[in-house]
Amino acid sequence: MLVSLEIRDMVLIEHLTLGFRPGLNVLTGETGAGKSILLDCLGFVLGWRTRAGLVREGAATGEVTAVFDLPAGHGARAILREAGLPEGAELILRRQMTADGRRTAWVNDRRAGAEVLRALSGTLVELHGQHDDRGLMDARGHRALLDAFAEAGADLAAVRAAWETVAAARAAEDAARARLAAARAEEDFLRHAVAELEKLAPEAGEEADLDTRRRQMQAGARISADLARAVQALGPEGAEGLMRDAGRWLDGAVDTAGALLEAPMAALERAVIELAEAHQGVEEALEQLAFDPHELERIEERLFAIRALARKHAVLPDDLAALAADLSERLHALDAGAGELERLSAETAAAVAAHDALCAQLSARRAEAAARLDAAMAQELAPLKMERAVFQTVIETATPGPEGADQVSFRVATNPGAPAGALNRIASGGELSRFLLALKVCLARSTEALVMIFDEIDRGVGGATADAVGRRLARLAEGAQVLVVTHSPQVAARGAHHWRVEKAVTDGVTRSRVVGLDAPARETEIARMLAGESVTDAARAAARALIAG
Known part of the structure; x- marks a missing residue:
């Protein structure tokens, strides 16, 4: 489980600490507020390929620290032992980037290379989105997924x-x-x-x-x-x-x-x-x-x-x-x-x-x-x-x-009589998102130890379909940890924990921040997602109805 994510001087974030919990974690916010920055920073600390220029303007160094709970028998422990790195109840990944692009990483306070981070990430996190070329859309892993489903x-x-x-x-x-x-x-x-x-x-x-x-x-x-x-x-x-x-x-x-x-x-x-x-x-x-x-x-x-x-x-x-x-x-x-x-x-x-x-x-x-x-x-x-x-x-x-x-x-x-093909070649963006979600729900048993992240997997759907997406995400999060970046109020309403990503300009400097929402603030945020900037009583009533489910 991802316990916490701390970000310093990355893109629009000056300093941010997020504590995540089991179940369905929802992140919402206006387009451009900085939701993608969070995923970029998480990918950075996990050793994934990320875009250049992540360090905040004016800062010499940016840093991301991710803390994962590491139970006995977790697959990451074998990678730590092979790399000669210390083990513990928690796995602490820390990675820095200088303004000129130099990168340095630590695993449990020991220096480590990006290849170790990537190996660990494969046992920690699974990312799904419309443009995801990892996980379920990688045909090289389909046999292993079927074997896990078959309990073979x-x-x-x-x-x-x-x-x-x-x-x-x-x-x-x-x-x-x-x-x-x-x-x-x-x-x-x-x-x-x-x-x-x-x-x-x-x-x-x-x-x-x-x-x-x-x-x-x-x-x-x-x-x-x-x-x-x-x-x-x-x-x-x-x-x-x-x-x-x-x-x-x-x-x-x-x-x-x-x-x-x-x-x-x-x-x-x-x-x-x-x-x-x-x-x-x-x-x-x-x-x-x-x-x-x-x-x-x-x-x-x-x-x-x-x-x-x-x-x-x-x-x-x-x-x-x-x-x-x-x-x-x-x-x-x-x-x-x-x-x-x-x-x-x-x-x-x-x-x-x-x-x-x-x-x-x-x-x-x-x-x-x-x-x-x-x-x-x-x-x-x-x-x-x-x-x-x-x-x-x-x-x-x-x-x-x-x-x-x-x-x-x-x-x-996707259509009767049409020839079947690979997921990412046949399905459109919205269809692909739903295929991936359905497949993930069916294969949930094969990735119980992974933190599952869905990046706007509900894009292009609404109404009853969005509600079905939200309910499946909630079901997938039972006994696991799921992080969802969403614009859909139906999906957000199914969340067990809700954060809003905001962007503000202070003294001429643009910064992003993430705010944890209590029950009233959550109702307001879902109402905003339904009605836009002007939150009406009808929108609040609709938000309460969605949350009540």
Whole structure:
């Protein structure tokens, strides 16, 4: 609900604050008094396209502030969250314009762009008038309006969910087809590479291990000859034999030399022991470094094969095992691809069939609702003196999608036998106003959360027809908020709240103001609308009769 509208320095308004209430709010006044200024200012703060030069002459900046009541679950809350703007029980829109045309907007005291204002306005306000190209006259929204009238929310949600399943199935099928095509393009390479890798069967870390073993064998080959000569030099044929000979010679001389040979012989004995240990150690080293030349050849062949294959595939040797697994998986996908693609195609076909069935169910619901809407419109048009006009809800087959397989448009024929056409192309100004009002009354349930504004929708009608317009506006305002700019006393008489827009010249400056009317002032205003400037007793009596209804 629109709670208040505050305007500063816009066109002819210096400062004005209006507090609106639920029900039918009526604004009346002489032509040129400034009623259109109010709508211009409201459209400005809502981000709608407005005319230039709205700032009051002599003012540097004009400003409009609109306050809306925002109950829990209102559609505007999702837009606020998406834009990162604060939420509250009220939504405060404020927009300024400088004299040179620069515009700045705030939403709940946070800076915001015009696109956010326009998105919010779609959940807040619906404007209807003879030249309205939004809302009911926009054929792109007719399907949604019919769905709301049909209360098809559950069916529509099921169709949307089914469409998501179709989209996911098609995406999976397309991805599988692309993978299969890519795999087939490299089938020869895959089969050769997988066979080559499987034959070699490289393992992670194997290249480093083979290189270490190869280096050890090569090193052993270089020093084994020296070790063999050392073993021979230390053994019985070398130093060990000479030392043992020396020991025997000293044993033969010990009886003569006596104590003189005790120390040398002890040292010789120790040397023989150390020499034996050295001989044994060198022999063990020689044994450990001994290798089979054929084994070295096999290691080198495998090492070179692994490195060559790694260079061929431009990977590290340790990555060959992972590459083999990946290529094997791709080859397996190729071999199994036809079957997988067939399975996915079947899933897509089943998803499409399920979506088509739900679309058919939704189409049936729409067709039934269209017949009811056409009948309801016929009932509404008759009191509006358009009993010969025909309203048609046309449903045509469309490409299946998330909203079903129907294209919906509202068409009218104002004369019997005349072809039906779009609302804004067939109906005249007065007829269009009445068509829009009748349609709005029939579709009222679909826009309960919106503030509905009717800009001189009663133009061109009078008498009983104007009374019928007023009664329908009052009915539409039950449990909702409707703002009506009108010149019709019959419509004004149905208002729950009444404001008069006035224009006055003070000190050579023209200003517009809006005055809230109590019961006596309201009677006077409706009498003026009936009689003109000279309000007679008869006009007052007629005004009282209209208000009494």
